[in-house]
Amino acid sequence: xxxxxxxxxxxxxxxxxxxxARIITRTKSSDxxxxxxxxxxxxxxxxxxxxxxEICAEKGSTVEIRxxxxxxxxxxxxxxxxxxxxxxxxxxxxxxxxxxxxxxGVTLSLTDLSVQVESKDPSRANLxxxxxxxxxxxxxxxxxxxxxxxxxxxxxxxxxxxxxxSYSCALKxxxxxxxxxxCVTGRHSNTVTxxxxxxxxxxxxSVDISCTYSSNECITSKFWFxxxxxxxxxxPSQPEDLIKDSQxxxxxxxxxxERGRSTLRISDLRDSDSAQYLFKFKTSSFEWRSDLPGTxxxxxxxQVQVITATVQQSYTLAELKCHGSCSxxxxxxxxxxxxxxxxxxxxxxxxxxxxxxxMISCAFEGHEGFHSPAVYAPRRPSLSRPSGEIKxxxxxxxxxxxxxxxxxxYTWNKKNGNADVPLLSEGPQLVFxxxxxxDSGQYFCSAENELGRSTSEKVFINVKYTSPMIxxxxxxxxxxxxxxxxxxxxxxxxxxxxxxSTSEANEPIETVELESGPDYTNVSDLNMVSAEQTxxxxxxxxxx
Numbered sequence: 001x002x003x004x005x006x007x008x009x010x011x012x013x014x015x016x017x018x019x020x021a022r023i024i025t026r027t028k029s030s031d032x033x034x035x036x037x038x039x040x041x042x043x044x045x046x047x048x049x050x051x052x053x054e055i056c057a058e059k060g061s062t063v064e065i066r067x068x069x070x071x072x073x074x075x076x077x078x079x080x081x082x083x084x085x086x087x088x089x090x091x092x093x094x095x096x097x098x099x100x101x102x103x104x105g106v107t108l109s110l111t112d113l114s115v116q117v118e119s120k121d122p123s124r125a126n127l128x129x130x131x132x133x134x135x136x137x138x139x140x141x142x143x144x145x146x147x148x149x150x151x152x153x154x155x156x157x158x159x160x161x162x163x164x165x166s167y168s169c170a171l172k173x174x175x176x177x178x179x180x181x182x183c184v185t186g187r188h189s190n191t192v193t194x195x196x197x198x199x200x201x202x203x204x205x206s207v208d209i210s211c212t213y214s215s216n217e218c219i220t221s222k223f224w225f226x227x228x229x230x231x232x233x234x235x236p237s238q239p240e241d242l243i244k245d246s247q248x249x250x251x252x253x254x255x256x257x258e259r260g261r262s263t264l265r266i267s268d269l270r271d272s273d274s275a276q277y278l279f280k281f282k283t284s285s286f287e288w289r290s291d292l293p294g295t296x297x298x299x300x301x302x303q304v305q306v307i308t309a310t311v312q313q314s315y316t317l318a319e320l321k322c323h324g325s326c327s328x329x330x331x332x333x334x335x336x337x338x339x340x341x342x343x344x345x346x347x348x349x350x351x352x353x354x355x356x357x358x359m360i361s362c363a364f365e366g367h368e369g370f371h372s373p374a375v376y377a378p379r380r381p382s383l384s385r386p387s388g389e390i391k392x393x394x395x396x397x398x399x400x401x402x403x404x405x406x407x408x409x410y411t412w413n414k415k416n417g418n419a420d421v422p423l424l425s426e427g428p429q430l431v432f433x434x435x436x437x438x439d440s441g442q443y444f445c446s447a448e449n450e451l452g453r454s455t456s457e458k459v460f461i462n463v464k465y466t467s468p469m470i471x472x473x474x475x476x477x478x479x480x481x482x483x484x485x486x487x488x489x490x491x492x493x494x495x496x497x498x499x500x501s502t503s504e505a506n507e508p509i510e511t512v513e514l515e516s517g518p519d520y521t522n523v524s525d526l527n528m529v530s531a532e533q534t535x536x537x538x539x540x541x542x543x544x
Contacts, residue, residue, distance in 0.1 A: 046070065047070045048067055048068070048102030049067060049068045050065075050066065050067045050102075051066040051067065052065075052066075053105075056132075056133030056134070057133075067102070112131075112179065112180075113129055113130065113131055113169055113170065113171070113177075113178070113179035114129075114130050114131075114179050114180065115127055115128070115129060115130075115167055115168060115169055115179055115180075115181075115182045116128045116130050117182060117184060119161070123160065123161050124158060124159065124160060124161060125158070125159050125161055125184055126156060126157075126158050127142075127156065127157045127158070127159060127167055127169075127184070128155060128156045129142075129155045129156070129157075129169035129179065130155075138171050138172060138173075139153045139154075139171075139172035140152070140153055140154060140155050140169055140170070140171060140172060141153070141169065141170045141171070141172055141175055141178075142157050142167065142168075142169050143167065143168045143169070143170075143178060143181075144159075144165055144166070144167055145165055145166055145259075146166070146168075146181075153172070155169075157169075159184055161184060165183070165184055165259070166181040166182065166183050166184070166218065167181065167182055167184055168180065168181040168182070182218075183217070183218025183219075189214070189215075189216055190214070190215045190216060190217075190283075190286055190288065191212075191213060191214050191215075192211055192212070192213045192279050192280075192281070192288055192292070193211060193212045193213070194210075194211045194279075194293070194294055194295045195209075195210040195211060195212070195295070196209070196210075196295055197293070197295060197296065198295065198296045198297075198298070199295060199296070199297050199298070200298045200300055200324075200326035200327060200328045200329075201269055201297065201298075201299060201300070201328065202269070202299075202300060202301075202302065202324075202363070202364055202367045202370045203269055203270065203271065203299050203300065203301040203302075203370065204268060204269060204369075204370040205269055205367050205369075205370050206265060206266065206267040206268070206269070207265070207266055207269060207297060208255075208263050208264070208265050209224075209263070209264040209265075209266070209277050209295045209297065210261060210262065210263040210264070211261070211262055211279045211294075211295070212260055212261050213260060213261075213262065213279060213281060213288075214260055215281065215283055215286070217283035217284065217285065217286060218283060218284070219281045219282065219283055220282050220283055220284060221281065221282045222262065222279070222280065222281035222282070223241040223242070223243065223254075223279075223280060224241070224242050224243075224252075224254065224262070224264040224277060224278070224279055224280075225239035225240060225241060225242060225277075225278060225280060225290075226239070226240075226242070226275045226276065226277060226278075227239060227276055227278060227290060227291070227294075228275065228276075239278075239280065239290055242264070242277075247272070248266065251266055251267050251268050252264065252265070252266055252267075253265040253267075262279055264277060264279075266297075269299045270299065271299055271301065273297060273299050274297060274298050274299045275296075275297060276293075276294050276295070276296045276297075277294050277295050277296075277297060278290065278292070278293075278294030278295075279294065298325060298326045300324035300325045300326050300327075301324065301325075301372075302322055302323065302324045302362055302363065302364070302370075302371075302372035303322075303323050303324070303372050303373065304320050304321070304322060304323070304360060304361060304362055304372050304373070304374070304375045305320065305321045305323050306318060306319075306320060306375065306406065306450040306451065307319040307320065307321055307349070309450045309451055311450075311451070311452055311453065314355065314356065315353050315354065315355055315356070316353070316354050316355075316356065316377065316451050316452055317351075317352075317353050317354075318351070318352070318354055318450070318451060319349065319350070319351040320349065320350050320351070320360060320362075320375065321348055321349045321350075322335070322348045322349075322350075322362035322372065323348070327348075327364075328364060331364045331365060331366070332346040332347075332364075332365040333345075333346055333347060333348050333362055333363070333364065333365065334346070334362065334363045334364070334365050334368055335350050335360070335361075335362050336360070336361045336362065336363070336371060336374075337354075337358055337359070337360055338358060338359050339359070339361075341368075346365065348362075350362075354451070356376075356377040356451070356452040356454070357376070357377075358376060359374035359375070359376045360374060360375050360376070361373065361374040361375075373405060374405065375405050375406065375451065376404065376405055376451060377404065377449065377451040377452025377453070377454065378402040378403070378404035378408040378447035378448060378449055378452060378453065378454045379402055379403045379404065379447075379454060380402070380454050380455070380456065381400050381401060381402040381408075381410070381445055381446070381447045381454060381455070381456040382400070382401055382402070382456065383398060383399070383400050383443070383444065383445055383456040383457065383459050384398070384399045384401075385398050385459055385461065389464055390435060390461060390462065390463050390464065391463070391464050391465075391466065392434075392435065392436055392437055392463055392464070392465060392466055393434050393435070393436075393466075394434070394435055395431070395432065395433055395434065395435070396431075396432040396435045396461075397429055397430070397431050397432075398412075398429065398430040398431075398443060398445075398459070398461075399428060399429050400412070400428050400429070400430075400445035400447065400456060401428060402447035402454065404447060404449050405449075406449045406450060406451075407449065408447035408448060408449050409426070409447070409448055409449070410426065410427055410428045410445055410446065410447055411423055411425070411426055411445065411446050411448070412424040412425045412426070412430045412443065412444075412445050413443070413444055413445075413446070414441050414442065414443050415441065415442040415443075415444065415458060430443070430445075435463050436463060437463045437464070437465055438463075439461065439463050440461055440462050440463045441460070441461060442458040442459065442460050442461075443458065443459050443460075443461055444456050444457065444458045444459070
């Protein structure tokens, strides 16, 4: 068995033995072991013979380490002979004393390729693909900026120093194990130059923002960014690569069609894309400043403005203007009526007769796929009312709506008989706080903008009275509740008077002595006086 070696290395070893052993492995730089196998001829019938004691191999390649071995005849009858690889080759049997180490072993050296740069001419350099081992004759593969150079197949290669480039090399057949890249620089200083200071582009379109750059060192990273950042709380000194910004996901590409020039392409432009864009690169000892000016992008959304309009019954004479927050330099305009191109004009203004159903829009020439919103007269309004019965005293709202651009203004009218009631209200809603039966009738609304006017169909509103029997019962209940207290008061007062009169009738009658005098001349006069005194209580009682 194999022991004493790292597990990763054991997984790559194959041991083949009968009368010989061969170890085959795919090497890495960490596989450097000194020694691994030995070349020794022992005594007493023991022996290990190696094909080579020193092997040098390219990292990533496959190496074979071979040996043959013998052992005394007294152990040859056993089928349990096994080889163990530690740092040398070992023979073991299942009998006592049947073990033999082949020492000191074989040295296996692994090497990494490297690119050596030699330059005597300021404009050219000679590159050499080198190894610490004497590698057998082989073809080489060269890479410039990670792209294969088809014409370079030898261990040396000459390059031009007019640009900043990186180079690496590999053995043919082992392209997956290239050397580290080296930078071959010219005589340039560190610069970034924006191609355009400002760009105006229509909303929804694509735009290319380009710059040129150079450095006298090897560039380790580069990216485009927005100096203010797209996320709140972002550190301005550590700008975010737009490729990693979720706001630009799927909309950003970085193009380098030529050396020293980078292009940021943004598609499906949005209003939020209006910003300044800068390019940044880093070297091992230098970082391009983030506060230097870049390219300012303004995303514009076109709109059609109504300059003048004369509205007639079926047609409108209007002068229109195609307007945006900015205009690309030297651009012409395209006008559309009902999505069909109007070939008679290419300027930003347009005057003509339009029907009320026509829809007019505009676009930049070359960006015909990104129209402005169309302008048109209001479509016939729809009038909505509450469903079900409408009863007195309830709150009722009528709503008027119409599709129009520019936005429509609304007015309300009521029709009584053959006459139209003057303007009731303005606005998209007509509100009755407590509707009455007198509000019953036909209602309609009108929508109007600069390009025309349209009126809705009439809607009949029938306001119903409350149920009459309930009203009568309510009124009767109120009357009864008011009369009962009055009746009780009257009865109480009558009873009080009766009690008072009865008490006076029961009092004793005082005796009056009459003296004769000149006023009473006869008995009849006296009787009349007595009768009047007797009848007075009876009359009072009858009154009560």
